[in-house]
Amino acid sequence: MRKLWSVVLTPIFYVLLTALLGAAFVTPAEAKSRQKSSSGRKSGKAKVAKSKARSARSQVAKKKQAKQSGKSRNAVARSKSASRGRSRSAASDREAQALLRKRGKLSKSERQKLLSYRSSRRRRAQAIYLARLRALRARDEALRNIAANYIQKDNSTGEDLEIRQAAVGALEGRSGTVVVMDPSNGRVYTIVNQQMALGSPVKPCSTVKMIVGMAALHEAVFDPNQDVQISSRASMSLTEAIARSNNPFFQVLGRSLGYERVLAYAQDFGFGAPTGVNYPGESSGYLPEEGEQETGHMSSHGDGFGVTAIQLAAFTSAIANGGSLYVPHAPRTPGEHTNFEPILKRRIVMTPEDRLRMLSGMIGAVNFGTAKLAYNPFGQVAGKTGTCTGSRDKLGLFTSFSSVDNPKLVVTVITTGSTEAGRRAAEIAGRIYSAISPRFFNNRGVAPATASIEINRR
Numbered sequence: 001m002r003k004l005w006s007v008v009l010t011p012i013f014y015v016l017l018t019a020l021l022g023a024a025f026v027t028p029a030e031a032k033s034r035q036k037s038s039s040g041r042k043s044g045k046a047k048v049a050k051s052k053a054r055s056a057r058s059q060v061a062k063k064k065q066a067k068q069s070g071k072s073r074n075a076v077a078r079s080k081s082a083s084r085g086r087s088r089s090a091a092s093d094r095e096a097q098a099l100l101r102k103r104g105k106l107s108k109s110e111r112q113k114l115l116s117y118r119s120s121r122r123r124r125a126q127a128i129y130l131a132r133l134r135a136l137r138a139r140d141e142a143l144r145n146i147a148a149n150y151i152q153k154d155n156s157t158g159e160d161l162e163i164r165q166a167a168v169g170a171l172e173g174r175s176g177t178v179v180v181m182d183p184s185n186g187r188v189y190t191i192v193n194q195q196m197a198l199g200s201p202v203k204p205c206s207t208v209k210m211i212v213g214m215a216a217l218h219e220a221v222f223d224p225n226q227d228v229q230i231s232s233r234a235s236m237s238l239t240e241a242i243a244r245s246n247n248p249f250f251q252v253l254g255r256s257l258g259y260e261r262v263l264a265y266a267q268d269f270g271f272g273a274p275t276g277v278n279y280p281g282e283s284s285g286y287l288p289e290e291g292e293q294e295t296g297h298m299s300s301h302g303d304g305f306g307v308t309a310i311q312l313a314a315f316t317s318a319i320a321n322g323g324s325l326y327v328p329h330a331p332r333t334p335g336e337h338t339n340f341e342p343i344l345k346r347r348i349v350m351t352p353e354d355r356l357r358m359l360s361g362m363i364g365a366v367n368f369g370t371a372k373l374a375y376n377p378f379g380q381v382a383g384k385t386g387t388c389t390g391s392r393d394k395l396g397l398f399t400s401f402s403s404v405d406n407p408k409l410v411v412t413v414i415t416t417g418s419t420e421a422g423r424r425a426a427e428i429a430g431r432i433y434s435a436i437s438p439r440f441f442n443n444r445g446v447a448p449a450t451a452s453i454e455i456n457r458r
Contacts, residue, residue, distance in 0.1 A: 137418075139393070139417075139418060140417045140419075143175035143417055144174065144175050144417075146175065147174070147196070150193050150196060151192060153194075154191070154194045155280075156190070158331050159188070159190045160180075160189040163180050164189075164190035167192045167432055168192055170428045170429075170432045171415075174415050174417065174420070175415065175416050175417050176193065176396075176413060176414055176415035176428070177192060177193035177194075177196040177309050178190070178192040178193070178411070178412070178413050178432065179192075179197055179309045179312075179313040179410075179411070179412040180410065180411050180412075180432065180436075181328055182409070183316070183320035183321050183401055183409075184321055184342075184407065184408070185326060186314070186327055186329055187329060187331065187342075188328050188329060191309075191330075194281070195281065196309070197308060197309040197414075198279055198281050198283065199281045199282065199308070200308070201283050201285040201286060201306030201308050202306065202388075202395055202397075202414060202416075203301075203303070203305060203306065203395060204302035204305050204307045205302050205388040205397055206300070206384065206386040206397075207307075208266075208298075208299065209242060209245065209299070209300065209384065210242075210316075210319065210362075210384050211262070211269055211271075212257070212265075213241075213242060213358055214269075214350065214354060215257055216253040216256065217354040218265075218349060219257060221253060222256065228249055229252075230249050231248060239357075239360040239364050240361075242358070242362060242364065242384065243361050243362075243364030243365045243368060243369030244369050245365070245369070245386075245422075247300040247301070248300075251296035251299060251300045253299060254295050254298060254300065255296045255299075258295060259290050259295045259298070262299055263288070266287065266305065268346075269318065270314050270325055270345075271285060271287065271305060271307055271311060271315075272284060272286065272287040273285075275310050275314045275327060275328050275345075276327040276343070277327065277328040277330075279330070282308070285306045285307045285308055286304075286305070288303065288304020288305060289304065302388075309413075310328055313399065313410050313412040315399075316383075316412060317410050318348050319355065319358065320382075320410060322352070323348040323349070324344055324348075325344070325345045325347070326342055326345060327344075327345050329343060359404060363380060365385060366380075366381045366382065366383055366400075370385040370423060371384070371400070371422070371423065371426035372426070373426045373430050374398065374400060374426040374427070374429045374433070375430055376403075376437055377437075378437035378441040379402045379404075379405075379408075380403050380404045381400050381403070381429075381430075381433060382401060383401070384398070385398050385423060385426055386422050386425075387420075387421045393416050393418065393420075394416070394417065394419065394420045394421065395414065395415070395420060396415040396420035396421045396422050396423070396425040397414050397415075397425055398411075398412070398425035398429050399412040402437065409437070411432050412429075413425040413429050413432075
């Protein structure tokens with residue numbers, strides 16, 4: 001038994017003894033080797049951790065890239081689908097055209113193909129039309145909301161509240177602005193949507209023809225008693241040209257005047273400079289640069305000009321009163337209203353004969369021309385429309401005064417939207433005249449002795 005234990009325990013004893021002696025007598029080289037081995041294991045763990053972090057970041061980046069590529073793939077797929085649709089449509093068009101060119105009687109299948117083609121064409125056209133209509137309606141709604149917001153912020157202190165209410169009601173929620181003033185002294189009755197009327201210059205469109213007409217008469221570049229040749233087969237009088245807003249007529253006059261004279265008369269009537277109205281935020285508008293616009297088109301469409309509604313109203317007042325360009329002014333206090341003092345900016349050279357010739361066309365515009373909807377039963381209206389069409393929004397302008405024999409009111413309207421035009425602006429002005437003229441005129445267009453004005457002291 002002792003031999004057995006000695007046989008078993010002796011090797012174990014020697015192994016333990018060897019391990020103890022080895023630990024006690026480790027050489028420096030062995031210690032360094034063991035330290036390197038330990039640090040190697042630690043650095044290996046750090047490398048594994050870094051590798052895992054890099055892998056996680058890489059996976060996140062791959063997910064983002066996959067998401068983006070998925071979007072791009074969807075876009076590419078949509079593009080390819082649209083391209084295939086166009087290709088099928090083109091192929092269908094070619095096939096239908098071939099059937100239409102085919103002589104002789106068509107088979108039943110060919111007739112069905114042709115009917116299917118025509119039906120698909122109608123559906124596509126209707127879908128395009130409805131999409132455009134939705135976009136235009138959304139745009140118009142946005143413009144109306146912006147205008148309503150501006151009107152709420154208007155400063156109506158000292159304005160005539162009855163006239164203001166009539167102007168706001170006549171707009172019927174459209175995106176637009178209205179200026180009503182007295183042409184005899186420059187007194188402002190109301191400005192609806194003051195941001196647009198004062199700070200947003202627009203193209204004058206065909207209202208610029210009044211300036212060109214006055215300039216051509218004063219410079220005697222044509223005989224007003226004779227028709228002007230506007231093409232090889234047509235001629236027209238000044239009255240008809242203003243009433244119908246004929247573009248070729250005023251292009252002929254504009255080219256005869258030249259850029260310098262057209263610009264000089266526009267500046268004389270107040271374009272390109274602030275009117276001096278006592279409302280904040282007035283813009284001076286802008287004038288065309290020489291060579292930038294063709295003089296003929298500048299004289300018929302107003303290319304290059306930017307005017308505000310208050311500038312148009314002041315200019316129209318000068319035509320109404322015979323050549324006095326007043327500074328528009330709203331009396332802010334009861335004292336200013338009682339003792340209103342007109343501020344004359346300058347006198348414009350305008351002979352009575354030239355004025356009457358211009359009035360003939362402006363009256364014609366209301367009686368039988370582009371502004372028939374501006375009719376006023378209480379007094380004859382004289383005015384000029386303007387319509388501009390753009391890629392998105394259209395402009396409708398109408399500037400006018402009433403009555404011709406006894407001018408007491410100037411009404412200038414500018415509207416913008418997908419369906420706006422000068423005739424719509426004239427219709428708005430007509431509603432304003434019908435609402436407020438009984439205060440100023442009797443049925444013969446003569447001003448009554450008194451007219452009560454309500455002052456807002458807000």
